[in-house]
Amino acid sequence: MILKDSLIAVIVLAICVIWALADGAAAQQGIGSALRLMTPLLLACLAGLYSERAGVFDIGLEGKMLMAAFTAASVAYLTGSAWLGLAAGIAGSLSLSLIHGLASITFMGNQLISGVAINFLASGLTVLVGQNAFGLGGRTPALTGTGRFQPITLPFAETLRGVPVLGPIYSGLISGQTVLVYVAFAMVPLTWWVLFRTRFGLRLRAVGENPASVDTAGVSVTRLRYTAVAICGVLTGIAGAYLATGLSAGFVKEMTAGRGFIALAALIFAKWRPWQALFATFLFGLLEAIANLYPNLDLGIITVPSMFMNALPYILTVVILAGFVGRAIPPRAGGEPYVKER
């Protein structure tokens, strides 16, 4: 059971170790890049975890992230502050979250349709407003200086660089990331703790499994689900802001490139559990990093073309969504609006 639960972690760490033994320098570069690439995935995945654990399926992660990326980039450009950009990103994503909540909780609509609508809305609205405001064909002007989140060097990073094994890991990988990367990683244990050690987490999980049990216990199903959806909005907001003001330097049309859907696949792969979500998104990050680093992977006998390498994360997504990872049981009340029975 323990082995099965940690299977993703074992696979991911094995890839890292083998890579490090084969080519240490490239591995350090690649894994560092993977950590940055996985950050938006991890945040979106945890966002989805809160929402879906509460019984509200959310395929609108993609759209919310896109909206957040746009509002964050715009505000960061106009104010010159990455932090104000972050706040705007959260606000942009949160507003879409509330639309989703209104449709699927208050009006008991279909959660998939609401999610699809949000994806379309974000995809169209960002380009339309962007073109109107900046006239750059949907882009925002490039961000510089304080408009972007800059890497942070952790204490002792320089002094510890010489230590074997741990040195490169600490100085080269852990240190030198932007603050949002640390936020994303801190969210993993925090989410686990909230979910399994607090009253709120107990109720959140219960409302996704059997909302009637929560209702008869005298706790408001609606309020719990709205809270979950709002947390989801905040986390996708950070993910989108990181995409536009940390990973890149501005908003580009459709810049999320399916990351919201990859995060959903990772969520299923992780079976709606936070630690597994960390490793599942790490796997996607690694694949993306490998594709960037080795556009044409030479395996001696054959050369894997770059198109295939770039497609790898998406292929893995399809494989996971097709159910090749064993039975992933979603929260039992997921996708169902709660209606009091007579």
Place this chain on the structure above:
Amino acid sequence: MVAAGNLMGGRSDAAAPAAIELRGISKAFGPVQANRDINLHVPKGSIHGIIGENGAGKSTLMSILYGFYKPDAGEILVNGRPITIADSQTAIRAGIGMVFQHFKLVQNFTVLENIILGVEDGALLRPSLSKARGVLKRLAAEYQLNVDPDETVENLSVGHQQRVEILKALYRQADILILDEPTGVLTPAEADHLFRILEGLKAEGKTIILITHKLREIMEITDNVSVMRRGEMVASVRTAETSPEQLAELMVGRKVLLNVQKAPARPQAPVLEVRDLAMVDAEGVERLRSISFDIRAGEILGLAGVSGNGQTQLLEILGGYPPKGARISGTVRMNGAPLPLSGRGCDAGQRRRDGIGHIPEDRQVEGLIMDFAAWENVAFGWHDAPEFNKGWVMDNDAIRRDAEAKMERFDVRPRDANLAARNFSGGNQQKIVVAREIERNPDLLLIGQPTRGVDIGAIEFIHKQIVALRDAGKAILLVSVELDEILSLSDRVAVMFDGRIMGERLPGQTTTGELGLLMAGVTDSDGVPPGPARVTDLPEGRA
């Protein structure tokens, strides 16, 4: 109408306020008046039964007490103090606990987590969990409510899940416990245990309201009983001063015959011969083990047993839709010709053409399409009959006329063939299915749980139809978990346990005790069940 005030006195002091008092409660859902001017008086420390047919308004009334619905009019007094129960939280604070018919448990939570849900002591779980563990230990010792606190609920039996629901209410310090149809899902042994628990709670001074439609339970355990009919409270009496017959009459508003009047059977040649039928399901579990029996024309074979002992699988195989991935062996002959048990020719349509009618166990899933109109449902399975078709297209007018005629003969109410099946009451839904199957005049009729969730008036009607079909010389296999029903309808009774037939008995020459032992799978030291394995001769009127 017996005045509620009659209930005062006896155990409880006449001056003490009632645990629950309702005055003039009314509640309507749209045009339907679910409760009309309800008065109820439940003395402290008593077990109070509320009995009534399906749709009489019992559950609505209890939902009002638990804050699920707001009454349109009326007053609720708890321990003499008038209160407004706006939501479940208010009800819980007033000391009211509810055990729903469909449990409100989170399946993948542990017992402890389920118990503290909603009444955690603080933002962190750990202190609440350890406190609940202590309280649970005390309650378990006090009331025979033993459950492993760390077990996941989905691994518990239904009876244990119900204990968790009771524990939940007690943990919330409920003084008044409402149980909605608590024995519907329990085995007889589990039900007995539940009654001992309720007696223990009563001895501690708790007040219990028991909603049921089973007269025997009312007689066995309650102190007082109130009868509801069509949204009104028609009587409140002391249980000791009433009888099952009187209560049944009050429920339906006229005399009903609880025992079916029927002439002795005149069985003819065997219609269905089952030999060594065995089935292993897709998971490799043996569901049926070497089952052999005959059903002759003109007799009813009752198949008794606790649900889940292979009855469902047997009906599905005979009905022509065996469970997916099952391996089946043995032979089944219908009027002498072997029936295919798998592959081509084994389908429900072919079975119908072979003269087998089927009233499935779950009418809402297998018997009806709930969103389709009654007239469409009456044609299902026979939609390719020549009289329903004009060339390539269906003759909807003919189907509709046929459906209306059948609804008339079977007294389906309301008599509206255009109404969706969902909008009929349970009893009338079942009448639609029964009409469809019986009117086709099958040689063999398979019946699963004909009266589950059906009110007494409809039960009586359905039973009469079944007996009439038998008297017309047809063979009938009756599967039911209601022992009373089996005993009053069957000409022979076979008992199933763990996929096996434990023995056959004549209903007039056995006792519920003996059948209970067979249903529980009691065998002698060699694993052989006591008593005869087969009976063929009926006491009178044999062919």
